[in-house]
Amino acid sequence: xxxxxxxxxxxxxxxxxxxxxxxxxxxxxxxxxxxxxxxxxxxxxxxxxxxxxxxxxxxxxxxxxxxxxxxxxxxxxxxxxxxxxxxxxxxxxxxxxxxxxxxxxxxxxxxxxxxxxxxxxxxxxxxxxxxxxxxxxxxxxxxxxxxxxxxxxxxxxxxxxxxxxxxx
Amino acid sequence: xxxxxxxxxxxxxxxxxxxxxxxxxxxxxxxxxxxxxxxxxxxxxxxxxxxxxxxxxxxxxxxxxxxxxxxxxxxxxxxxxxxxxxxxxxxxxxxxxxxxxxxxxxxxxxxxxxxxxxxxxxxxxxxxxxxxxxxxxxxxxxxxxxxxxxxxxxxxxxxxxxxxxxxxxxxxx
Numbered sequence: 001x002x003x004x005x006x007x008x009x010x011x012x013x014x015x016x017x018x019x020x021x022x023x024x025x026x027x028x029x030x031x032x033x034x035x036x037x038x039x040x041x042x043x044x045x046x047x048x049x050x051x052x053x054x055x056x057x058x059x060x061x062x063x064x065x066x067x068x069x070x071x072x073x074x075x076x077x078x079x080x081x082x083x084x085x086x087x088x089x090x091x092x093x094x095x096x097x098x099x100x101x102x103x104x105x106x107x108x109x110x111x112x113x114x115x116x117x118x119x120x121x122x123x124x125x126x127x128x129x130x131x132x133x134x135x136x137x138x139x140x141x142x143x144x145x146x147x148x149x150x151x152x153x154x155x156x157x158x159x160x161x162x163x164x165x166x167x168x
Numbered sequence: 169x170x171x172x173x174x175x176x177x178x179x180x181x182x183x184x185x186x187x188x189x190x191x192x193x194x195x196x197x198x199x200x201x202x203x204x205x206x207x208x209x210x211x212x213x214x215x216x217x218x219x220x221x222x223x224x225x226x227x228x229x230x231x232x233x234x235x236x237x238x239x240x241x242x243x244x245x246x247x248x249x250x251x252x253x254x255x256x257x258x259x260x261x262x263x264x265x266x267x268x269x270x271x272x273x274x275x276x277x278x279x280x281x282x283x284x285x286x287x288x289x290x291x292x293x294x295x296x297x298x299x300x301x302x303x304x305x306x307x308x309x310x311x312x313x314x315x316x317x318x319x320x321x322x323x324x325x326x327x328x329x330x331x332x333x334x335x336x337x338x339x340x341x
Contacts, residue, residue, distance in 0.1 A: 003286075003287075004288050019194065021197070026245060029194075029197070029237075033241055034238055036238075037231065037238050037313070037316070043230060043231055047227060055189075056186065058203050059199060061185065062203065063182070066181060069211060
């Protein structure tokens with residue numbers, strides 16, 4: 001059986017064989033998959049060869065576990081983002097507390113205002129710590145939001161709003 | 169299309185789960201793999217929903233399913249097939265240049281083999297081997313992804329080699 005016509009498109013025989021599960025070798029199935037991956041024309045034709053009554057029903061529906069996997073992925077992405085931000089803040093705070101940034105301006109007039117400068121430095125450190133705590137609280141609240149213990153398969157919240165960044 | 173509610177996505181899964189599963193199953197011919205690929209397809213659809221053209225959900229999902237099945241088949245196929253070019257010849261063991269020179273009659277025989285290759289390898293090999301286009305140029309001319317063209321070149325090379333060996337053993341070259 002010829003899978004491709006001289007123009008490089010799938011033949012009707014190939015699509016018929018594909019739709020009814022005819023005898024195709026692994027290489028032939030790979031060639032069909034590669035072609036359907038880029039050819040719009042053959043993709044539309046292949047769908048025409050798959051009417052409703054030719055469709056198969058999976059033994060185990062993916063609907064049962066799909067939302068769980070979506071939530072897991074969203075939490076992983078968000079956790080990774082917040083962990084990165086928290087690490088950056090911690091490093092900045094550490095450098096600040098060791099007066100690394102102060103050394104950069106050591107030769108400037110700031111030296112004459114040491115007391116005021118120290119006060120500003122401690123204020124800033126405090127703000128950084130507050131921000132760090134707020135991020136950690138937000139993250140733990142977010143983790144509580146996602147119930148892995150077996151809630152309903154379809155969440156009532158909109159994941160595109162609550163799992164920001166995934167849809168882009 | 170950029171915003172989709174949970175209910176809409178659930179409806180999409182309900183409407184097209186059988187289509188996606190059928191595409192995956194017909195290509196990989198294994199129930200468990202097809203179920204996994206169906207889930208992977210919807211996961212990818214959820215993540216990249218922005219790129220779905222409005223009104224074309226069905227072909228868009230079928231394409232993702234075919235793409236997932238292709239990746240699965242490629243890794244499975246490459247696990248038990250060594251394509252020419254994959255094996256590396258140590259420099260010291262390469263044949264001398266004079267042995268690599270191809271006579272006119274051999275060149276004519278190779279050209280004939282390439283011209284008679286079956287699709288989807290014929291056009292790719294004509295452009296790559298005979299017209300000396302790069303894989304990128306070949307992909308552009310044929311409207312195929314570069315990665316697919318590279319794979320087809322490798323498999324085409326294997327077919328040329330097989331036919332060449334057959335001709336050599338028959339004494340026709």
